[in-house]
Amino acid sequence: MEQQQPYIPKNKVRIVTAASLFDGHDAAINIMRRIIQSTGCEVIHLGHDRSVEEVVNTAIQEDANAIAMTSYQGGHNEYFKYMYDLLQEKGAGHIKIFGGGGGVILPSEIEELHAYGITKIYSPDDGRELGLQGMINDLVQKSDFPVGDHLNGEVNQLKDKNPFAIARVISAAENFPENAKEVLDAIHAENKTKNIPVLGITGTGGAGKSSLVDELVRRFLIDFPEKTIGLISVDPSKRKTGGALLGDRIRMNAINNSRVYMRSLATRQSNLALSKYVQEAIEVLKAANYDLIILETSGIGQSDTEILDHSDASLYVMTPEFGAATQLEKIDMLDFADLVALNKFDKRGALDAIRDVKKQYQRNHNLWDKNPDEMPVFGTIASQFNDPGMNSLYKAIMDKIVEKTNADLNSTFEITKEMSEKVFVIPPNRTRYLSEISENNRNYDATAVTQVEVAQKLYGIFKTIESVTGSLPVITKSGIEIENKTKADEQFVKMLLAEFDRVKMNLDPYNWEVITTWDEKVNKYKNPIYSFKVRDKEIKIQTHTESLSHTQIPKVALPKYQAWGDILRWCLQENVPGEFPFTSGLYPFKREGEDPTRMFAGEGGPERTNRRFHYVSLGMPAKRLSTAFDSVTLYGNDPDLRPDIYGKIGNAGVSICCLDDAKKLYSGFDLSHAATSVSMTINGPAPMLLGFFMNAAIDQNCEKYIKENGLEAEVEKKKKELYDDKGLTRPRYNGALPEGNDGLGLMLLGLTGDQVLPADVYAKIKAETLAQVRGTVQADILKEDQAQNTCIFSTEFALRLMGDVQEYFIQKNVRNFYSVSISGYHIAEAGANPITQLAFTLANGFTYVEYYLSRGMDINAFGPNLSFFFSNGIDPEYAVIGRVARRIWAKALKNKYGANERAQMLKYHIQTSGRSLHAQEIDFNDIRTTLQALYAIYDNCNSLHTNAYDEAITTPTEESVRRAMAIQLIINKELGLAKNENPIQGSFIIEELTDLVEEAVLTEFDRITERGGVLGAMETMYQRSKIQEESLYYETLKHTGEFPIIGVNTFLSSKGSPTVIPAEVIRATEEEKQFQISTLENLHKAKETQVKSQIEKIQAAAIQNENIFEQLMEAAKVCSLGQITSALFEVGGQYRRNM
Structure with a gap:
């Protein structure tokens, strides 16, 4: 394919890029903004999850030519139309709107949006026809028009702080300085009488200036509720293309406020940290009467002090990683800066670094009469919420500004005197935990090898004695004995017995027991009935099934090894299901009467999803409900009439915003029943959804008590008091109950059990319910940061919430509910290969272990509340993903952390790969899903969800969901080999793959350790970068055809296997959305x-x-x-x- 040349814009084109509200899919927009930048544009990138108002305000403040958005989470019609309307309303209708969303945006919807006034929505067909550069060329060409060439009364609107007027005058100064000279001279003359301070902030690249500025702005807005602040942020232009990435806004949360104006400038010149028009921009903000102006430069070198020419007070931002103390003598800004921030103060060596910087500052400023500790040098961690070091720095800055300018900015901000101290998730002395696990597991394997050699030698001696004496020696707990005393007295036999005893001294007693009890173990599986205990309950299982040909098929097949070394190797690294290291499974046999099938649903309001749950589980002995939530819920928001929220209510998941929604969602399912379990795919707001769920389960049992004790009149009385008497509508289930729903859970809509029942009765019901309820909440915040982007709280706080949930589970004896589902699925869906998925997921799991231990929790108390969630593709490594995970986890938990057997068991859910569902030849998807399900079942997964074949193009239909469930049922019920529960054990390739993948994961642990553990690696975006690299590798091979995908890039139909467009797309109805909003009100x-x-x-x-x-x-x-x-x-x- 011929490489397309970038379009060369005639004007300086500025484009705002972002992903839409409640949408974490940022990979596509990241690729697009890079190409837009390399095409010579200045890109203001906002990242994912951006509201229409944020994007429009940014575009106006930045005086952008265009907005380029991606929208993969539904609600695009409302989103783009609202954006168009808001731009018109704010007098910025000239700003072009571009968008894309793959197959999510239907051709008919693209036509509708174009007709409404959206400049261009690019479809997958546009991508194939034009290519990426071709699409961007089209976008840039349509946006290539001059900005600021004519001023039309905007100067008169500056004093009103009109953001459009401010932006346009700055653009005129930047793009057409000659035309604007007269206006700017007049502004400058008028500003001479004003006392508006300018704070200059500069520092090295990567010092965290943007986060630090954001934290200063946040404190300023709290400190001065009536005052305003203007920001000018400068980033470098690329010498080669003229493009620039103006990326400061992405790190800022506080600036989305009517009292803040921000303008990003590109230097438009090489080797300088400021734009030549920065003074003009400052003058414009002064003309608009902002109370404080902050000027932030791009990253500078050691000799750059340009910012001093434009500021009244200056702050130099650096990090502890400046090298030797002599390097400080070369930094010019330490001669002139009023204050210094040593940011990222949690880095190793920070205390030594701040001592050296304070001494250098003292020398440079000749402050010999003062203590070095009094120097205005502050250790800060801007990334940490409410950091005490940032509080001290902010107060010192405001005091310095008042001292130097006499501005009316006397701060009343209260500060704590403690030095900025990182709230460590993982204590600094534990950052090597992953490599310690690698060492532990490799030591186990090395010991196993030497023990196997010892066992094999012993077996050799044993067989030699048999040959010499003519009979088998008797194996005892302590060794071997020879029954024929005459033979035993022979010198050679005595010598062999002595050698046996000598060699046996090198064998671990446990391993001798493994060898001596092997025959007993084999016989247990040969017996017709096998009994074992689970939590003190004896379970009896038939060990064989009978085929139609009357063959007795063993449920667990054992190897026919005789040699002790082979037996020991197999027991130490493989073993039977239910025994350490749990390679082949966690329990001796699979649970009977409960297939590992999960019933997945989530669409519209709680009632529609409840009906789907009852449909898919009708007649099934176990109810294993898996819940998908809409993006409004995933980001912790309430439904709203605002169009960019309204369009997403109940789309691609169920809308849940309160306790009553949770009650309706799971009504008719007894949440305390042993055969019911509920999985909730929610992360950022997981604690809140968990709170709704637990209360719904408690109130179900309160409802049972009310009925058993005839207390219905009390409920009626309370509802009348709370709703009827106040003229409010009683909460209700919207529509008829589906087949199978007996109404359990609906009696107490609008109430909770504690409002009706005595306190002691309620407390007893609550305690019993919490101990009984079964299920999983995903709540994996590390994976969200690395791959999926539904983080809503700061990372430290989100982890604290996770820890609080786990602590509560321990205190309340919540033993059957998983507090986290440590998820590789979304890492794989973002593009990671199976080894990376497994390594990152286990690394995250061990990070939670270390964090919970650091909070003083007992590993045996929290270990059983941890669960895992993997994707299954068709790559060879997926055949062993479960067995490798179980083996690594068990070895580490037992030998490194000293956990008990229950905590050693890694329980995991598998979902077949969504990434392998293709929008071409969609019928072929079921073939791929079947193979993936076979991998999962053969590898003894604990539960399984099979994707529907049409999920590549739409929300699955009842027909496609039924087919997806049939895949599992046919394997479990009909496939003969699946009657055996360890069918892949003993395969040479499976054993080889297991060893290869295990070592690859341990090697990845070491790589993460080199970057400071999981959290340290996240700071440098190691995980995210690796996932993106692997995704690009796959997409490249798929595009070139080197990696064949049937019906996609090879074996195409006579029509060329075009992308399938769905006849209809299932979306939430207007009635459902309105009902959700009225429920909330x-x-x-x-x-x-x-x-x-x-x-x-x-x-x-x-x-x-x-x-x-x-x-x-x-x-x-x-x-x-x-x-x-x-x-x-x-x-x-x-x-x-x-x-």
């Missing part, structure tokens, strides 16, 4: 008096370092999801996006 009115105190209790728990989840369980009874999220933002901080 009704809740807010009914619980209005209780919400404030519950919010205060949650925030107090967070501030006072108490268990937040304990309070959240109470808040979930009265607050909506969005209310709790907003409250926690105030005390825990929002997630800060990465480039």
Whole structure:
């Protein structure tokens, strides 16, 4: 394919790029913004999860030519139309709108959006026809028009702080300086009488200036509720293309405020940290009467002090990693800066570094009469919410500004005197934990090899004695004996017995027991009945099944080894299911009467998803419900009429915003029954959804008690008091109950059990329910940061919430519910290969182990609450992903952490690969899914979800879901070999693959250790970069055809196997969306008096370092999801996006 040449723009084109609201799919927009930048444009990149208002305000403040968006999460019609309307409303209709969303945006919808006024929505066909560069050329060409060439009264609007006017005058100065000279001279003359301070912030690249500026702005807005602030941020232009990445906004959360204006400038010249028009931009902001102006430069070298010419006070930002102390003598800014921030103060050597910087500052400023500790040098961790070092720095900056300019900015901000101290998730002395695990597991393997050699020698001696004496020696607990005393007295036999005893001294007693009990073990599996215990309950299982040909098929087949070395090797590295190291499975036999099938649903409101759950589980002995939530819920928000939210309500998942929604969602399923389990795919707001779920389960049992004791009149009385008497609508299930739904869980809609029952009765029911309820909440925040982007809180705070949930589970004896599903699935879906998926997932799991241990939790108490979730593709490594995971986990937990057997067991769910579902020849997808399901079942997964073949193009239909479930049922019920529960054990290739993948994972652990452990690697975006590299490798091979995919790049149909367009797409109805919003409004009115105190209790728990989840369980009874999220933002901080 001929390489396309980039279009060369005639004007300086500025484009805002982002992914839409509640949409974490940022890979595509990252690729696009790179190509836009290399085509010579200045790109203001906002990253994922951006509201229409944020994007439009940015485009206006930045005076952009165009906005380029991706939208892969539905709601695109409302999103793009709202963007168009808002631009028109704000007088910025000239800004072009471009978008794309793969196959998510249908051709008919593209036509509709074009007709509405959207400049261009690119389809997959456009991509194939034009190529990536061709699409970007088209976008840039359509956006290539001059900005700021004519001023039309904008100067008169500056004093009103009109963002469009401010932006246009800055553009005129930047793009047409000669035309704007007269206007700018007049502005400059008028500004001479004003006292508006400018704070200059400069520093090395990568010092965290953007995060630090954001934290300063946040504190300024709290400190001065009436004052305004203007930001000018400068980034370098590329010498080769003229393009620039203006990326500071992506790191900033506080600037989306009407009292803040921000303008990003490109240097438009090489080797300089400032634009030549920066002074003009400052003058424009002064003309607009901002109370404080911050000027931030791009990363500078040691000799750059240009910022001093434009600022009244200056801050130099650096990190502890400056090298030898002599390097400080070369940094010119240390001669002139008023203050210095040593950011990233959690880095090793920070205390030594700050001592050296303070001494250098003292020398440079001749402050010999003062103590070095009094120097204005501050250790800060801008990435940490409410960092005390940042508080001290902010107060010192404001005091310095007032001292130097006499501006009316006297700060009343309260600070703590403690030095900035990192809240460590993993203590610094534990950062090698992954390599310690690698060493531990390799030591186990090395020991196993030497023990096998000893066992093999012993067996050789044993067989020699047999040959010499003519009979088998008797094996005892302590060794061997010869029954024929005459033979035993012979000198040669005595010598052999002595040698046997000598060699045996090198054999671990446990391993001798393994050898001596082998025949007994084999016989147990040959017997017709095998009995074992699970939590003190004896289970009896038939060991064989009979085929139609009357063949007795063993459920577990054992090797026919005779030699002790072979037996020992097999037992130490493989073993039977249910025995350490659990390579072949966790339990001796699979649970009978419960296939590992998960019933997956999530669409529209809770009622529609409830109906789907009842449909897919009808007649099934076990109800294993797996819940997908809409993107509004995934990001912790409430439904709303605002178009960019409204369009996403109930699309691609179920809308859940309160306790009543959870009650309706799972109504008719007994959540405390041993055959019911619920999985919730939710991460950022997982604690809130868990609170809703647990309360729904508790209230179900309260409902049973009410019925058993004839207390229905009490419920009726309470509902009348709370709803009827106040003129409010009683909460209700919308529509008829489906077949199988007996209404359990609906009696207490709008109420909770504690409002009806005596306190002691409620407490007893609550305790019993928490001990019984079965299920999983995903809640894996590390994976979200690395791969999927549904983080909402700062990482440290999100991990604290996870720890609080686990602590609560231990205290309340929640033994059957997993507090986290440590997920590789989304890592694989983002593009990782199977080894990387497994390594990153296990590394995340061990990070949680280390974090929980650091909080003082007992590994045997929390270990059983951890579960895992993997994807299954068709790559060879997927055949062993479960057995490798179980083996690595068991070896580490037993030998490194000293955990008991239950904690050693790695339990995991498998979902077949969504990435392998193709929109061409969609019928072939079921073939791939069948092979993946076979891998999973043969590898003894604990539960399995098979994707529907049409998920590549639409929400699955009832027909496609039924087919997907049939795949599992046919394997489990019909496939003869699947009657055996360890069918892949003993295969040479499986054993070889297991060893290869295990070593590859341990090697990856070492690579992560080199980067400071999982959290250290995340700071440098190691995981994300590796995932993207592997994704690109796969896509390249797929594109060239080197990696054959049937019906996609080879074996095409006579029509060329075109992309299938769905006849219809299942989306939430208007009625469902409106019902959700009315439910929410009704809740807010009914619980209005209780919400404030519950919010205060949650925030107090967070501030006072108490268990937040304990309070959240109470808040979930009265607050909506969005209310709790907003409250926690105030005390825990929002997630800060990465480039």
